[in-house]
Amino acid sequence: MDKIVYGFVLCFILNTGYGQTTSINFTFQSSISNEYIELNTIYSLSDSSKMEITTCRFYVSNFTFYSNNKLVSEQKGAFLIDLENPESLQLSFPISVVDSVRFNLGIDSSTNVAGILDGDLDPIKGMYWTWNSGYINSKVEGTFTKTNGVKIPFEYHLGGYLPPYPTLQTLTFSCEKSEKIVKLDLSEFISSLEIEKCNNVMIPGPKAAELSNFLATCFKID
Amino acid sequence: MKNRVLFIAFYSCVLVLISFKFKTEPTIIEFSVPKKWPNPVYSFKNNPLTEEGFQLGRKLFYDPILSKDSTISCASCHLQYTGFTHVDHTISHGIEGRKGTRNSPVLINLAWNSSFHWDGGVNHLEVQGINPIQHPAEMDEKLENVLKKLNASSVYPALFNKAFGSDKITSSTLMKALTLYTVSLVSADSKYDKMMRKEKGVQFSEQEKNGLKLFREHCAVCHKEPLFTSPTFASNGLKMDSLLKDVGRYGITHNPSDSMLFKIPTLRNSEFTFPYMHDGRFKKLKDVINYYSDGIDPSVSYLSKPLKPFHFSDTEKKDLLSFLLTLTDKAFLYNPRYSYPK
Numbered sequence: 001m002d003k004i005v006y007g008f009v010l011c012f013i014l015n016t017g018y019g020q021t022t023s024i025n026f027t028f029q030s031s032i033s034n035e036y037i038e039l040n041t042i043y044s045l046s047d048s049s050k051m052e053i054t055t056c057r058f059y060v061s062n063f064t065f066y067s068n069n070k071l072v073s074e075q076k077g078a079f080l081i082d083l084e085n086p087e088s089l090q091l092s093f094p095i096s097v098v099d100s101v102r103f104n105l106g107i108d109s110s111t112n113v114a115g116i117l118d119g120d121l122d123p124i125k126g127m128y129w130t131w132n133s134g135y136i137n138s139k140v141e142g143t144f145t146k147t148n149g150v151k152i153p154f155e156y157h158l159g160g161y162l163p164p165y166p167t168l169q170t171l172t173f174s175c176e177k178s179e180k181i182v183k184l185d186l187s188e189f190i191s192s193l194e195i196e197k198c199n200n201v202m203i204p205g206p207k208a209a210e211l212s213n214f215l216a217t218c219f220k221i222d
Numbered sequence: 223m224k225n226r227v228l229f230i231a232f233y234s235c236v237l238v239l240i241s242f243k244f245k246t247e248p249t250i251i252e253f254s255v256p257k258k259w260p261n262p263v264y265s266f267k268n269n270p271l272t273e274e275g276f277q278l279g280r281k282l283f284y285d286p287i288l289s290k291d292s293t294i295s296c297a298s299c300h301l302q303y304t305g306f307t308h309v310d311h312t313i314s315h316g317i318e319g320r321k322g323t324r325n326s327p328v329l330i331n332l333a334w335n336s337s338f339h340w341d342g343g344v345n346h347l348e349v350q351g352i353n354p355i356q357h358p359a360e361m362d363e364k365l366e367n368v369l370k371k372l373n374a375s376s377v378y379p380a381l382f383n384k385a386f387g388s389d390k391i392t393s394s395t396l397m398k399a400l401t402l403y404t405v406s407l408v409s410a411d412s413k414y415d416k417m418m419r420k421e422k423g424v425q426f427s428e429q430e431k432n433g434l435k436l437f438r439e440h441c442a443v444c445h446k447e448p449l450f451t452s453p454t455f456a457s458n459g460l461k462m463d464s465l466l467k468d469v470g471r472y473g474i475t476h477n478p479s480d481s482m483l484f485k486i487p488t489l490r491n492s493e494f495t496f497p498y499m500h501d502g503r504f505k506k507l508k509d510v511i512n513y514y515s516d517g518i519d520p521s522v523s524y525l526s527k528p529l530k531p532f533h534f535s536d537t538e539k540k541d542l543l544s545f546l547l548t549l550t551d552k553a554f555l556y557n558p559r560y561s562y563p564k
Contacts, residue, residue, distance in 0.1 A: 112345070113345050113346060114268075114346070115268065115269075115346040115347070115348035115349060115397075115401075116346075116348040116349055116393060116394045116397040116398060116401075117394065118392060118393075118394045122392070122393050122394070123349070123352055123365060123393055124365050124366050124369070124393055128349075130344070130349065130352040130353050130356060131339075131343050131344070131353055131357075132343040132344075132474050133343065133344050133345040133346060133349055134345070162475075203476070205476050
């Protein structure tokens with residue numbers, strides 16, 4: 001936990017040092033009830049139920065920046081944000097301050113049919129379905145412990161690019177300063193699910209589409 | 223004398239530097255599309271066809287290093303002489319004799335395929351090969367481990383360097399190399415092809431001519447010339463195997479109308495690709511023709527239109543069979559360029 005916090009602080013200092021006018025920097029954070037989270041740690045929720053996250057990874061891609069409703073810059077490419085890998089939580093784009101930013105949560109359909117790809121899109125990253133070709137746009141895994149002590153493990157692998165159940169989401173945020181913190185509130189995501197009825201999603205389909213849509217609403221930007 | 227030594231020393235240094243600076247470029251080879259065939263689906267834009275890449279893919283295809291216990295290679299279930307399928311096995315087996323659930327498909331004219339596997343779940347040739355490598359009933363190996371083994375090998379890094387300009391073997395270069403081999407498996411030199419090209423001295427017998435006529439009337443709706451397949455999914459009314467419980471395309475789309483639909487296989491070289499169907503339930507071509515003639519149950523709800531029992535006469539069955547045999551391409555099945563690299 002300490003390492004991650006120091007990492008954040010360090011990155012923040014470094015970023016503010018030189019990036020104010022020439023770059024826009026995003027720091028991705030995940031939280032449970034306003035508390036930054038660390039993997040494999042049990043957190044209490046407001047109703048005294050408990051939650052532990054063991055995996056939290058998602059793709060963000062194709063950043064576009066706007067000023068006065070006009071496209072200023074388009075930064076192609078996909079980035080795997082992985083809570084296990086602190087380096088992945090920082091993204092920096094070499095442009096000046098704009099009004100708003102838009103990016104995808106997930107991988108677009110043309111990339112999904114492009115064959116074998118490198119870097120963050122390499123299938124060995126564990127975010128690719130081989131038997132039903134396509135990227136897993138986001139993965140959230142962990143355990144939810146109800147107030148009566150019953151433990152429910154959950155695994156949500158959300159992906160699929162084909163209609164009628166595409167899972168790609170687009171997020172738009174104001175972006176008037178160069179340091180932005182993108183927050184994913186996992187307690188909001190998990191506690192709103194009917195976790196007892198559906199504690200795992202492993203395939204593209206209506207459930208993956210519904211949960212992807214919902215996960216997108218759990219992102220906020222500061 | 224001293225000058226000469228200096229000159230030679232200098233010259234040698236220059237040569238060494240030049241050889242470091244200019245790596246030999248791989249040799250581009252042309253992917254030739256047979257006359258009157260459609261353009262291939264596979265695009266070579268991000269993976270140019272080169273001799274070095276092809277030969278590397280070929281070596282990998284025949285190398286059991288891809289499997290967990292180094293016992294099976296791609297060729298174990300995709301033998302050239304039988305149209306790159308597993309002859310005489312209804313369902314193929316992987317390492318330790320583990321059994322899968324489907325008949326291994328042929329690898330013929332893959333450049334024109336828009337999807338792969340009997341359920342069409344794989345959308346690109348380059349990512350297809352990850353499936354047999356990682357499937358527990360096939361090679362049961364992790365892609366990461368294959369990369370580790372290849373990177374540690376004494377021969378592969380140099381071969382990848384020749385083909386892709388880097389010693390470091392990645393998922394991308396591995397899958398691209400395999401693709402350059404499998405995409406090159408083109409069969410277009412059967413008696414049928416020669417007939418269509420009006421080659422001198424090639425004639426269809428009366429039986430074969432009648433067979434072609436019958437084929438065009440009843441079968442070509444799905445098995446379209448010249449590839450003898452079409453990029454859709456269909457059901458010929460086969461009932462579900464009670465043990466395998468394979469739902470076909472539905473397993474991918476979860477759309478009820480895709481239940482029990484399977485990919486339409488090419489009929490090229492079908493003389494040698496037995497057994498037939500996704501579960502290999504028919505041993506002989508004769509059995510397949512008999513099924514289409516009298517075995518289809520028209521009350522099956524998922525039967526694709528306009529299929530129905532065709533009720534061929536005995537003569538018609540023989541004609542159809544003799545036409546199917548004209549799709550055998552010995553030049554393909556015995557092409558030394560595709561065989562085990564010596």
